[in-house]
Amino acid sequence: MAQSVNITELNLPQLEMLKNQLDQTAEDAKDFFKRKIDFLTKQMEKIQPALQEKHAMKQAVMEMMSQKIQQLTALGVTQAAKA
Secondary structure (H helix, E strand, O other): OOOOOOHHHOOHHHHHHHHHHHHHHHHHHHHHHHHHHHHHHHHHHHHHHHHHHHHHHHHHHHHHHHHHHHHHHHHHHHHHHHO
16 A cells, blocks of 8 residues: 655655656556557457457348238238138
8 A cells, every 4th residue: 555645745746756666667557558559459459350240240130020921021012812
């Protein structure tokens, strides 16, 4: 757990050391998030082809189901007209 410090009680060398630690922490955070963004970008590039294929397959299934529903509806109307 971080220790609470009143900065008005620090002398100049202590303030400079604190500033350097904060600067380093900010740089570390920037480096971490740059690596994270690079990793996520690569992962998205890896899965994109599979997602495109699945989307195309879903579209084909939806189209086929729509055709079958139209056929069954037409068949039902024909059978109802005969009855």
